[in-house]
Amino acid sequence: MRVSGAFLPWLAAITAALLAWGLYDGLLVAPPDYQQGETVRIMYVHVPSAYLSMMIFGTMAFASAVALIWRHPVADIAAKASAPIGAGMTAAALATGMLWGQPMWGTFWVWDARLTSMLLLFFIYLGYMALWAAIDDPERAGKAAAILALVGSVNLPIIHFSVEWWNTLHQGPSVLVSGGSTIEGPFLRPMFIMIGAYTVFYFTVLIWRMHQEIIARRIRSLRLLQAQG
Amino acid sequence: MTGFMDLVRRDIRLAMRQGSGIYWTLMFFLLTITLFPLGVGPEQAILGRIATGVVWVAALLAAMLSLDRLFQADYEDGSLELLALAPVPMEIIVLAKCTAHWITTGLPLAIAAPFMGMMLNMDPAGFLILTGTMLLGTPVLSLIGGIGAALTVGVRRGGVLLSLLVLPLYVPTLIFGVIAVDEGVNGLGAQPHIMLLSAMLLGAIALAPWASAAALRLNME
Numbered sequence: 259m260r261v262s263g264a265f266l267p268w269l270a271a272i273t274a275a276l277l278a279w280g281l282y283d284g285l286l287v288a289p290p291d292y293q294q295g296e297t298v299r300i301m302y303v304h305v306p307s308a309y310l311s312m313m314i315f316g317t318m319a320f321a322s323a324v325a326l327i328w329r330h331p332v333a334d335i336a337a338k339a340s341a342p343i344g345a346g347m348t349a350a351a352l353a354t355g356m357l358w359g360q361p362m363w364g365t366f367w368v369w370d371a372r373l374t375s376m377l378l379l380f381f382i383y384l385g386y387m388a389l390w391a392a393i394d395d396p397e398r399a400g401k402a403a404a405i406l407a408l409v410g411s412v413n414l415p416i417i418h419f420s421v422e423w424w425n426t427l428h429q430g431p432s433v434l435v436s437g438g439s440t441i442e443g444p445f446l447r448p449m450f451i452m453i454g455a456y457t458v459f460y461f462t463v464l465i466w467r468m469h470q471e472i473i474a475r476r477i478r479s480l481r482l483l484q485a486q487g
Numbered sequence: 488m489t490g491f492m493d494l495v496r497r498d499i500r501l502a503m504r505q506g507s508g509i510y511w512t513l514m515f516f517l518l519t520i521t522l523f524p525l526g527v528g529p530e531q532a533i534l535g536r537i538a539t540g541v542v543w544v545a546a547l548l549a550a551m552l553s554l555d556r557l558f559q560a561d562y563e564d565g566s567l568e569l570l571a572l573a574p575v576p577m578e579i580i581v582l583a584k585c586t587a588h589w590i591t592t593g594l595p596l597a598i599a600a601p602f603m604g605m606m607l608n609m610d611p612a613g614f615l616i617l618t619g620t621m622l623l624g625t626p627v628l629s630l631i632g633g634i635g636a637a638l639t640v641g642v643r644r645g646g647v648l649l650s651l652l653v654l655p656l657y658v659p660t661l662i663f664g665v666i667a668v669d670e671g672v673n674g675l676g677a678q679p680h681i682m683l684l685s686a687m688l689l690g691a692i693a694l695a696p697w698a699s700a701a702a703l704r705l706n707m708e
Contacts, residue, residue, distance in 0.1 A: 326701075378655045385652040392642045401705045402638050406652065409634055409698050413656050416687070420659035424666065 262465050269462040276455035284448035300358040302448050306456035308351040311379060314344035314460060318386075319411035322404035332468070334400040335475075337407060338390055339467035343460055345383035352376055371422045378417055382410045396475060490575035491583045498587030501560075508556075512549050512592050513599055519545035520603045531608045538609035539617065539668045543661055545603070546596045546621060550628045551653060555646045557588055557636040558703065567640075568707055577700035582692070585626075585633045585699075593625025616671040616681075620664045623684040627660045630695035637702035659687060 284302035318340045324333035355373060356366045367373070389406055393399035502508045523541045524534055561567040570580050600621050601614040609617075635653035639645035663680045671677030 378658060381651065381655045385648070385655070388648050388651055389638060392639070392645070392648055398641075398705060398708070402702060405634075405698055405702050405705070406638060409656070412694065413659075416659045417655065420662045424662045 263469065266462065266465055266469075269458060269465065273455060273459045273462050276451060276458060280448055280451035280455050283451055287444075287448070297358060297361045298445070300354055301445070302452045304351060304354040304358055305449055306453045307347045307354065308376070309453055310456050310460055311344055311348040311351050311376070313457070314340050314347060315379065315383075315407075315411065315414065318344065319407050322407035325400060326404045326408070334396075334404070335468050335471045336464065337404065338400065339464055339471055341383055341387050341390070343463055343467070345380060345387065347456075347460075348376060348380040348383060352380065371424060374424075375418045375421045378421070379414065382414070386410070396478070490573065491579055494570075494575075494580060494583035495587045495590070498584055499590055502587065502591040508553060509591050509595050512553060513595055515552055516545055516549040516596055516599060516603065519548060520606060524607070535608040535610065538604050538607035539613060540665050541607060542600050542603050542609070542617065543621075543624075543664050546600060546625065547628060547657055547661060549596055550592050550625055551632060551650060551657075553588070553592055554632040554636045554653065555639070555649050557584060557633060558640045559636070559645075562640045562706070567703070571704070571707060577704060578696040581633055581637070581696040581699040581703065585629045585696070588633070589626045589629040593621070593629055597621035597625055610672045613668045613672045616668045616677050620667045620677075620681060620684055623681065623688050624660045624664045627684075627688050627691045628657060630691040631656050631660075633699045634695055634702065637699040637706070640703065641706045660684070663687070 280302065284299055290296045290298060318337045321333045321337040321340070324330055325337060352373070355376070359368065359373075360366050386403055386406055390399050390403050393402055520541065523537070523545075527533060527537070558567060561570065571577060573580070597618050600617050601609075604614060604617055605611075632649075632653050635649045635656075638652065639649045642648060663684050667677040667680035667684065670680065
């Protein structure tokens with residue numbers, strides 16, 4: 259904890275610097291799109307939050323597997339601390355997507371494949387957090403939530419592809435496609451800076467929340483000791 | 488194997504004799520179906536278009552209704568702990584209980600589905616595919632629902648939590664079930680979707696009992 263505590267201010271500073279650079283680059287330097295105009299700038303907050311919402315679930319599933327297999331208590335805490343950040347990122351991706359959809363598609367919400375699977379991901383995050391909250395004993399809650407995270411990680415790809423099959427309006431993947439990106443350099447650079455900023459932000463908040471969780475557990479066990487006299 | 492069959496028989500007998508669970512499920516199914524024409528309007532063309540989806544959604548909700556009793560009753564009266572002590576592995580016990588749950592909910596729902604379709608002016612060409620996809624899809628609902636039921640078995644008022652956990656995982660079954668019927672009626676062929684449903688069923692049979700058994704073991708510690 260002492261080492262990670264020493265890192266924390268540095269990580270926060272890097273987050274702030276990257277965010278400032280990315281926002282400056284995205285909002286002032288990058289040109290408006292020839293078709294979408296200024297609204298294209300929503301991309302610089304939309305894509306990083308969408309990316310993180312999935313990356314964080316992957317991290318949670320990995321941490322849950324570690325918690326179940328090696329019973330490492332910190333993995334448990336990492337998974338628990340990640341969930342609200344992931345849910346927040348999913349909500350941010352949905353909100354920015356809706357604001358972007360209004361000028362582009364003429365409506366805030368369409369039952370499009372990616373929007374729908376994002377919404378379902380959001381529900382899975384909520385269910386995960388609710389399961390943590392519903393079981394009092396942190397050890398049992400941790401294991402139950404870990405099972406749920408693994409079940410969710412098996413199911414998410416199936417949900418994604420089934421929803422894709424069902425209906426799609428969202429533009430196809432355009433950053434990571436074979437033969438290079440379909441987005442031009444001036445748009446791409448601020449986006450990658452923002453993705454970096456969001457990722458560092460995630461780790462900063464994650465470490466911070468893990469600290470709090472560890473302290474909360476210490477208080478809990480001290481109280482239990484006290485109650486036992 | 489005999490342990491498996493005994494457990495299935497016991498659970499079905501319990502479901503039959505305890506407050507006629509099957510009729511409640513079917514009543515709920517019928518009531519939900521009735522609400523749709525009242526809400527959407529009695530126009531035959533509109534009802535016919537949404538019939539497949541409505542029947543599937545209503546069946547899904549009806550199958551979920553009885554999920555919280557899947558392990559809860561046995562957990563409360565202690566028979567689940569006795570079952571855990573039995574020489575039969577926990578995974579087989581879960582599979583048996585899910586099979587019994589399916590026979591008392593999914594199977595009646597699949598048989599009743601075409602009649603509900605008739606009430607909603609569904610294209611008769613879809614009836615056979617509807618029953619078929621429901622026969623393939625409802626066991627998936629029971630198996631995935633079993634995971635949610637096992638995770639929330641010790642939780643007070645776990646019913647709402649259970650639906651929050653389980654409903655997002657039900658989406659693929661619903662989608663492929665509905666698409667199969669629609670494409671079958673349109674003459675595009677239901678086969679690929681039926682094969683995907685079968686794949687999901689096989690995957691669920693293979694994987695879901697492990698997760699449920701792990702959750703049950705954890706909740707009985």
